[in-house]
Amino acid sequence: MAEVVMAVNRGDASGGKTVEYKVPLSPGMVVLDALHYIQGHLSPDFAVRWNCKAGRCGSCSAEVNGKPRLTCKTRMDSLPQDKPITVLPLKAFPVIKDLVTDVSWNYEVNRKIPAFSARPGTNWKMYQKDVDRPQEFRKCIECFLCQNVCHVLRDHGKHAEYGGPRYFVRVAGLEMHPLDGLSRIKGVRNQMGIGLCNITKCCSEVCPEEIHITDNAIIPLKERVVDQFYDPLVWIARKIKGSESGS
Amino acid sequence: MTEKFEVHEHDVLVIGAGGAGLRAAIEALNCGATVGVVCKSLLGKAHTVMAEGGVAASMGNVDPADSWKTHFCDTMRGGKFLNNWRMAQLHALESPERVRELEQWGALFDRTDAGEIMQRAFGGHTFKRLCHVGDRTGLEIIRTLQDRGVHLGFDVYMECTVTRLLKDGDKIAGAFAYWREQGRFVVFKAKAIVIATGGIGKAWKVTSNSWEYTGDGLAVACEAGAELMDMEFVQFHPTGMVWPPGVQGILVTEAVRGEGGILRNRLGERFMEKYDPKRMELSTRDVVARSIYTEVKEGRGTEHGGAYLDISHKPAEYVKRKLPGMFHQFKELADVDITKGPMEVGPTLHYTMGGIRVEAETGAATVPGLFAAGEAAAGMHGANRLGGNSLSDLLVFGKRAGAAAAGHAKNAGALKVEQAHIDDAEREMLAPFERTGEGPYEIHRELQDTLQKLVGIFRNEDDLKEALEKIATLKTRAAKVHVDGSRLFNPGWHLARDLQSMLTAAEAVTRCALARKESRGAHSRIDFPNYDAEWGQKNNIIVKENGEMKLRERPVPQMPEDLKQLFADDK
Numbered sequence: 001m002a003e004v005v006m007a008v009n010r011g012d013a014s015g016g017k018t019v020e021y022k023v024p025l026s027p028g029m030v031v032l033d034a035l036h037y038i039q040g041h042l043s044p045d046f047a048v049r050w051n052c053k054a055g056r057c058g059s060c061s062a063e064v065n066g067k068p069r070l071t072c073k074t075r076m077d078s079l080p081q082d083k084p085i086t087v088l089p090l091k092a093f094p095v096i097k098d099l100v101t102d103v104s105w106n107y108e109v110n111r112k113i114p115a116f117s118a119r120p121g122t123n124w125k126m127y128q129k130d131v132d133r134p135q136e137f138r139k140c141i142e143c144f145l146c147q148n149v150c151h152v153l154r155d156h157g158k159h160a161e162y163g164g165p166r167y168f169v170r171v172a173g174l175e176m177h178p179l180d181g182l183s184r185i186k187g188v189r190n191q192m193g194i195g196l197c198n199i200t201k202c203c204s205e206v207c208p209e210e211i212h213i214t215d216n217a218i219i220p221l222k223e224r225v226v227d228q229f230y231d232p233l234v235w236i237a238r239k240i241k242g243s244e245s246g247s
Numbered sequence: 248m249t250e251k252f253e254v255h256e257h258d259v260l261v262i263g264a265g266g267a268g269l270r271a272a273i274e275a276l277n278c279g280a281t282v283g284v285v286c287k288s289l290l291g292k293a294h295t296v297m298a299e300g301g302v303a304a305s306m307g308n309v310d311p312a313d314s315w316k317t318h319f320c321d322t323m324r325g326g327k328f329l330n331n332w333r334m335a336q337l338h339a340l341e342s343p344e345r346v347r348e349l350e351q352w353g354a355l356f357d358r359t360d361a362g363e364i365m366q367r368a369f370g371g372h373t374f375k376r377l378c379h380v381g382d383r384t385g386l387e388i389i390r391t392l393q394d395r396g397v398h399l400g401f402d403v404y405m406e407c408t409v410t411r412l413l414k415d416g417d418k419i420a421g422a423f424a425y426w427r428e429q430g431r432f433v434v435f436k437a438k439a440i441v442i443a444t445g446g447i448g449k450a451w452k453v454t455s456n457s458w459e460y461t462g463d464g465l466a467v468a469c470e471a472g473a474e475l476m477d478m479e480f481v482q483f484h485p486t487g488m489v490w491p492p493g494v495q496g497i498l499v500t501e502a503v504r505g506e507g508g509i510l511r512n513r514l515g516e517r518f519m520e521k522y523d524p525k526r527m528e529l530s531t532r533d534v535v536a537r538s539i540y541t542e543v544k545e546g547r548g549t550e551h552g553g554a555y556l557d558i559s560h561k562p563a564e565y566v567k568r569k570l571p572g573m574f575h576q577f578k579e580l581a582d583v584d585i586t587k588g589p590m591e592v593g594p595t596l597h598y599t600m601g602g603i604r605v606e607a608e609t610g611a612a613t614v615p616g617l618f619a620a621g622e623a624a625a626g627m628h629g630a631n632r633l634g635g636n637s638l639s640d641l642l643v644f645g646k647r648a649g650a651a652a653a654g655h656a657k658n659a660g661a662l663k664v665e666q667a668h669i670d671d672a673e674r675e676m677l678a679p680f681e682r683t684g685e686g687p688y689e690i691h692r693e694l695q696d697t698l699q700k701l702v703g704i705f706r707n708e709d710d711l712k713e714a715l716e717k718i719a720t721l722k723t724r725a726a727k728v729h730v731d732g733s734r735l736f737n738p739g740w741h742l743a744r745d746l747q748s749m750l751t752a753a754e755a756v757t758r759c760a761l762a763r764k765e766s767r768g769a770h771s772r773i774d775f776p777n778y779d780a781e782w783g784q785k786n787n788i789i790v791k792e793n794g795e796m797k798l799r800e801r802p803v804p805q806m807p808e809d810l811k812q813l814f815a816d817d818k
Contacts, residue, residue: 012735028491040688044739045732051457054497057292073579096428097736115398116353124350125362131355138355138387142291
């Protein structure tokens with residue numbers, strides 16, 4: 001049986017190194033199968049996070065040959081097998097052990113986003129054309145690959161002042177919900193730092209759900225920020241009313 | 248006490264953060280209780296996320312003739328009348344309201360032209376009844392519940408696994424758990440506990456279930472004195488992927504058939520004509536799974552031992568819009584374009600109809616302070632579950648269990664957790680590090696092979712007896728299992744514990760399957776191929792007494808006359 005060498009990160013918060021394991025190949029095998037082989041036959045304490053193994057839960061994210069991927073959807077036969085296949089943890093988050101990272105920061109960001117709040121008196125009628133747009137955003141499986149490649153987080157570590165693509169997508173889904181009655185635009189600008197995004201589209205490229213993160217979520221949100229905070233007419237109206245717009 | 252450990256205290260502790268757990272937690276919060284939710288994985292990754300086709304509720308948006316009574320009848324017939332009729336009734340009555348409530352919390356279902364929630368056909372449902380979002384309905388539901396709960400303010404303990412329930416006398420008083428991350432132990436004190444840990448699929452080799460599905464909730468509840476019921480009924484979903492081997496068992500949603508998908512064998516025959524000419528592909532899951540299995544067994548299977556499922560006669564754009572997940576799954580994992588050609592599918596272990604025996608109205612188990620909801624609870628689905636009835640089950644009974652648990656907590660006095668019980672739970676968890684011997688993985692593989700081969704779709708006495716013997720040997724080996732490495736995020740250690748739960752569940756399934764000398768719903772005995780009227784009046788019960796599993800029987804609750812009348816025309 002053909003074999004391939006997997007070069008995977010072994011270590012914890014204090015540091016790690018790449019360790020190689022020989023794994024037998026079978027037809028249709030995915031990278032997560034190879035990782036499970038290591039766990040089940042070679043090194044029982046090798047830490048990998050996974051759940052559904054069907055591309056639906058977004059748990060098994062890692063960097064395969066340098067590319068952020070869901071390991072359950074990455075076919076072994078899509079990778080060159082004449083050299084070791086490297087599997088490293090997501091770089092934007094602290095390593096707990098081996099391929100498992102601490103992604104709890106994401107849940108903290110989510111907690112701060114005001115929940116759906118229906119406009120008073122709504123009759124709950126919605127048409128497909130009105131829900132098409134927000135439904136795209138609700139496909140997100142929270143694999144955090146977009147967060148991982150966003151340079152604001154990955155290279156500049158601005159976790160404290162930035163929400164990241166995942167949560168712009170979440171906000172867009174709420175803002176574009178046909179019956180939602182809140183505005184989250186002020187928070188997007190001030191707490192989630194959407195201005196830091198300079199539209200390099202790295203997030204859109206890695207999204208396994210093919211959500212057009214930049215074009216359909218981030219840019220429209222940026223436009224709403226501009227409309228609300230930088231539109232001269234709105235600015236004058238605000239001066240006259242003596243109140244700060246947005247919530 | 249317990250200074251040694253991290254301690255958290257809540258009125259209600261919910262174990263499991265899928266749909267049932269989250270819905271229970273939300274309701275308990277609504278009732279004024281303080282609530283903690285313990286989940287084995289990250290929040291939002293529980294098995295509900297894998298539910299694809301939809302949630303069944305007789306809203307009548309597409310077929311106005313639908314009603315709770317028809318839904319109730321479909322559910323009872325699907326469950327071969329072994330269901331707890333009251334659960335089936337409450338479920339049919341309340342599911343439309345539970346779905347509407349999700350919409351009010353922000354869920355966005357697909358729409359009809361009139362702007363209502365869209366509903367699709369599914370196996371065993373008389374009318375178009377499944378509210379859905381393409382083929383990712385579960386994701387929509389879990390996100391909606393998760394965000395609702397987080398904003399209402401429950402505490403979530405992610406990647407935390409409960410290994411034991413703690414009692415004060417005969418009452419539930421808390422739970423012992425470990426954090427996956429650091430392997431530290433934690434004690435939860437609670438006045439009521441809701442078990443919502445789902446099923447036991449990981450004990451089989453070919454399954455659509457994730458690593459979490461090891462029956463922990465059933466095992467700890469059974470250990471604490473709760474009764475398990477109907478364990479012989481495990482559902483093989485008729486359509487899992489069969490090729491390539493790496494993806495074997497991954498679910499192919501019933502929505503493919505709901506949207507018009509056709510099943511054929513290698514000879515091109517639409518074989519459901521033979522098995523259920525009236526309902527064809529939209530027959531119930533037990534029937535379709537047996538039909539595919541039989542076709543393969545009799546030599547009419549596909550190249551890789553399955554059946555063909557074809558939706559390519561529908562317009563490509565329609566398929567991509569209604570079944571986007573399936574389109575990508577086959578394209579990426581099997582190199583098959585489902586808009587152009589058929590999929591190869593075969594049965595995969597998917598769901599556990601059996602579980603903790605509960606009271607219909609409240610989800611109360613037989614131990615005071617213990618509740619269960621969703622897949623972990625038994626009764627609602629009887630001998631076979633209809634597709635779409637699981638998402639509605641977890642909403643309806645999640646809410647009911649949450650309310651009842653909060654009510655119980657309000658009236659519960661002060662409870663004490665004994666240090667000796669905690670010390671014992673700790674000792675049990677640490678023992679594998681101190682032993683030498685074999686690791687857990689090989690034992691797990693052997694358990695999976697055993698159940699796959701001997702406790703599958705078709706069963707017989709010899710196989711089941713052999714399985715019981717094998718399980719007994721595996722139990723002995725598992726009791727001596729050794730674990731390498733440290734307590735830091737150590738999957739081998741986690742599996743060593745999960746294995747205990749899987750073995751408990753496997754033994755319960757096999758014992759019940761051996762006892763039930765008839766074929767009914769998902770339980771098919773080659774040596775007893777027909778219904779038996781007497782067995783139709785009995786539920787199998789499992790209890791633990793002095794560490795030993797005992798089998799009992801209970802009469803199936805009798806429907807009142809007015810409901811019986813609904814079935815007057817049945818043969």
